[in-house]
Amino acid sequence: MLLEKTKEILSKLVSFEVLGSQSNLSIADFIGDYLKNKGVDFQFVENEEKDKKLIHCRIGPAVDGGVILSAHTDVVPVKGQDWHTEPFVLTEKDGKLYARGSCDMKGFIACCLASIEKFQQANLQKPVYFAFSYDEEVGCLQGYNMALAVKNFYKEKPKFAIIGEATMMSPVVGQKGICVLKTTVFGSAGHSSRIKQEVSAIHVAAKLVVWLENKMNELVERGETDDRFTPNHTSIHVGQFNGGIAPNVISDKCTFYWDVRIIPKSSLEEILNEFDAYCKELEKELQTRFAGAKIITEEDHPPVPPLDTPEHLEIVPLIQKISGNTELKTVAYAAEAGQFALAGFESVICGPGDIAQAHRANEFLSIDQMEKCLEMMENLAFELGK
Numbered sequence: 001m002l003l004e005k006t007k008e009i010l011s012k013l014v015s016f017e018v019l020g021s022q023s024n025l026s027i028a029d030f031i032g033d034y035l036k037n038k039g040v041d042f043q044f045v046e047n048e049e050k051d052k053k054l055i056h057c058r059i060g061p062a063v064d065g066g067v068i069l070s071a072h073t074d075v076v077p078v079k080g081q082d083w084h085t086e087p088f089v090l091t092e093k094d095g096k097l098y099a100r101g102s103c104d105m106k107g108f109i110a111c112c113l114a115s116i117e118k119f120q121q122a123n124l125q126k127p128v129y130f131a132f133s134y135d136e137e138v139g140c141l142q143g144y145n146m147a148l149a150v151k152n153f154y155k156e157k158p159k160f161a162i163i164g165e166a167t168m169m170s171p172v173v174g175q176k177g178i179c180v181l182k183t184t185v186f187g188s189a190g191h192s193s194r195i196k197q198e199v200s201a202i203h204v205a206a207k208l209v210v211w212l213e214n215k216m217n218e219l220v221e222r223g224e225t226d227d228r229f230t231p232n233h234t235s236i237h238v239g240q241f242n243g244g245i246a247p248n249v250i251s252d253k254c255t256f257y258w259d260v261r262i263i264p265k266s267s268l269e270e271i272l273n274e275f276d277a278y279c280k281e282l283e284k285e286l287q288t289r290f291a292g293a294k295i296i297t298e299e300d301h302p303p304v305p306p307l308d309t310p311e312h313l314e315i316v317p318l319i320q321k322i323s324g325n326t327e328l329k330t331v332a333y334a335a336e337a338g339q340f341a342l343a344g345f346e347s348v349i350c351g352p353g354d355i356a357q358a359h360r361a362n363e364f365l366s367i368d369q370m371e372k373c374l375e376m377m378e379n380l381a382f383e384l385g386k
Contacts, residue, residue, distance in 0.1 A: 002114055002115075002374055003367070003370065003371060003374065005114050006110050006111055006114040006370060006374060007090070007092070007097065007110075007370075009034070009109075009110040009113050009114055010090055010097065010099075010102065010106060010107055010110035010365075010370075011089075011090040012030060013027065013030070013101070013106040013109060013110055014088055014089070014090050014099035014100060014101050014102055014106055015088055015089065015090075016030065016073075016088075017075075017088050017100075018073060018074050018075065018134075019074060019075060019076065019077055019137070020074045020075070020076065020134075020135055020136065020137030020138035021074075021135060021138045022074070023051040023052055024052050024053065024073045024074060024134040025051060025052070025053060027073045028044065028052075028053040028055050028073060028132070028134075029053075031055055031073075031109070031113070031132060032044065032055060034113055035057055035113075035116075035130075038116045038117070038120070039120075040057050040059060040116060041057060041058070042055060042056065042057035042130075043055070043056055043057065043149075043153060045145075045149045052134050052135070053134070054131075054132070054133055054134065054142060054145065054146050054149055055130070055131075055132045056129060056130060056131045056132070056146070056149055056150050056153070057129065057130050058127050058128075058129050058154060059116065059119045059120060059124070059127060059128050059129075059130075060119065060124035060125075060126065060127030060128055060384065061124060061125070061126070061127055062127065062154065062155060062156045063125075063126060063127065063156050064126075064156045064157045064158075064159065065126045065157075065158075065159045066126045066127035066128060066129055066156070066158040066159065066160070066384070067126070067127075067128050067129070067158065067159070067160045067161070067162060067318075067380060067384065068128075068129040068130075068131050068147075068150055068158050068160065068161040068162065068340070068345060069108075069112050069128060069129065069130055069131070069162055069164065070130075070131040070132070070133070070146065070161060070162070070163045070164065070336060070340065071105045071106075071108045071109045071112070071131075071132055071133075071163070071164045071165075071351075072105060072132070072133045072134065072135075072136030072137070072336065073106075073109070073132050073133065073134050074134050074135060074136055074137050074138075075100050075101040075104065075106075075137060076100075076104075076137050076358075076359050078100050078361070081360070081361035082361045082362075083361050083362060084098075084361075084362055085098045085099075085362065087099060087100040087363075088100060090102065092367075095366055095367050095368065096364040096365070096366050096367070097364055097365045097366070097367065097370070098362060098363065098364045099363065099364075100363055101363070102353070102363055102364055102365040103166050103352075103353035103354065103355075103357045103358055103363050103364060103365045104165070104166055104353070104355070104357075104358035104359065104363065105164055105165055105166065105351060105353075107351075107352050107353055107365040107369070107370055107373070108164030108165075108351045108352060108373060109132060109164075110370075111164075111352065111370065111373040111374050111376075111377055112130055112164075112377070113130075114374065114377075115374065115377035115378070115381070118377065118378055118381045119377075119381050119384075122381035122382065122384065122385040123385050124381070124384045124385050125384060125385060125386060126384045127156070127158070127384070128380065128381075128384060129150055129154075129158055131146050131147070131149070131150050131161075132146075133145075133146040133336065136335075136336060138301065139180070139301030139302065139304065140304040140334055140335070140336050140339065141301065141302070143304070143335075143336030143338075143339035143340065144336075144339040144342060144343060146336065146339075146340075147161070147336075147339055147340045147342070147343035147345065148343055151343055151344065151345075158345060159314070159315075159345065159346060160314075160315045160318065160345060160346050160347070160348075161315075161337070161340040161341075161345040161346070161347040161348075162319065162347075162348055162349075162350055163335055163336055163337040163340065163347065163348070163349045163350075163351070164349075164350065164351030164352070164373075165331075165333075165335045165337075165349050165351050165355070166351055166352065166353035166354055166355045166357070166358060167329065167331070167349055167350050167351055167355070168352075168353070168354055168369065169323050169324075169325060169350060169351070169352060169369065169372045169373060169376065170323070170325050170327060170329050170350065171316070171319040171320055171323055171325055171327075171328050171329065171348055171349075171350050172307075172328075172329050172330060172331050172337075172348060172349035172350060173307070173308070173309040173310075173311070173316065173328050173329070173330065173348055174226075174228055174229070174264060174306070174307055174308050174309065174329075174330035174331070175306055175307040175330065175331050175332075175333065175334060175335050175337055175338060175349065176229060176234075176261045176262060176263055176306055176331075176332050176333070176334065177260075177261070177262045177264075177268065177303060177304050177305045177306035177334065177338055178259060178260065178261050178262070178303070178304045178334040179259065179260045179262070179268055179272075179299065179302075179303035179304070180257065180258070180259045180299070180300040180301050181257070181258055181259070181260075181272075181297055181298065181299055181300055182255060182256075182257050182297070182298050182299075182300045183205070183208060183255065183256055183257075183258065183279075183295065183296070183297040184253065184254070184255045184295075184296045184297075185201040185202075185204045185205045185208070185243075185253070185254045185255075185294070185295050186201060186252065186253055186292060186293060186294040186295075186296075187199035187200055187201035187202075187204060187250065187251060187252050187253070187254075187286070187290065187293055188250065188252055188289075188290040188292065188293070189249060189250055189251070189252035190249075190250045191248070191249070191250070192247070192248040192249060192250055194250065195250060197289065198250045198289070198290065199250075199286045199289050199290040199293045200250045200251055201243055201251045201252055201253050201254035202243045202244055202251040202254045204254070204282065204286065204293075204295070205241070205243060205254040205255075205256055207282070208256075208275075208278075208279070208282075208295070209238050209241070209256065209258075211275070211278055212236045212238065212258060212275070213236065215236060215271060215274065215275070216233070216234065216235060216236040219233060219234050219266060219271075220233045224263070224265055224266050225263075226263045226264065226265060226330075228329075228330040229263055229330050229332055230332060231332075232263075233263065234260065234261065234262045234263050234266040234271075235259075235260070235261045236258065236259075236260050236271070237258060237259055237261075238256050238257070238258040239257055239258065239259065240255075240256060240257040241254070241255075241256040242254065242255050242256070243255065257300060261332065261334075262306055263306065264306040264307070264308035265308075268303055272297075275297070276297065279295040279297065280295075282295065283295050304334045304336075304338060304339065305338035305339060305341070305342050306338050307335070307337045307338040307341055307347060307349070308341075309341065309346065309347060309348055311328065313346045314346060315346035315347065315348055316328070316348070318383065319348045319350055321379065321383065322376050322379035322380045322383060323350050323372075323376050323379075324372075324375070324376075324379075331349065331355070333355060335349055337349045350376070351373065352365060352369035352370055352372060352373040353365045353366070353369050354369075
């Protein structure tokens, strides 16, 4: 029975405790062996250290117009969470499959692997591709490389990409992009009574935080909103702020981390360029008091582009048809779909499970959602066999 086979595959997949940034060789090799046993040729793409692998394959004829099914193999940590089951052992209870990664997003991988024979038997006229990445949970670090690996390896050109993040099997045509940055201010230490003579790194950093908040409000006021998202605007948020050694000592260093979650109509480059210009202007003023004053901003991880798939593209009616859901949605979380779109594929997000279950204790995938994903795979095989 296909459902039981899918559960067995998922049970094995969740047993690999592969966290973001860690080696994924164990799960990649398992997937490779599974594909080999099914007679599917596949490719590994190793990193320089040879401790991580992208994996991709094609099922069907080498003709243009195929569909990529993509997912990531890494998960987030469980440390400190109140799990009621063993997080890396699949536990079935009350119609739900509990384990870290069951929802995000090994359930989708399991459905892909369990459907191989259906694809092989469907007399496909256009191919289906699997593309499984790593290090998604630490910033979507390999999404674009995964897309390019598929694009550059095959002589034919796939047209569509379905990224199987948890959407309750609803088609998602838009996601916010994200960029995380680190800003460090260097000032001059001194007695707190000399605040006008010295450069307080904390005071300067506070000005920069206020500038960022004002910039976010400015974007909203000038109409850069998109009601498909919640919140409906680009958000700019400072999540960590560290500096100072004592209340009566002027801080000579302060660091803060901030993120930009950007809607498709806003420009991340514009925001960063304006912030940089403001920092340079402020730096010149500060250096009249202390020549060593500096403001340095660097990426904490590379930007992840947003996704904005127009409804007129062919991927939209395709995903509506095979998923059985016509309502189009957007999500505020970042995913690799924007990177696949950037590589030239018509891209959407659609996969089993509720994103509300991801990254938390007692993560689960309902069996009902697994069945719906398997049905989507069967529908895709039928469509590609026409």
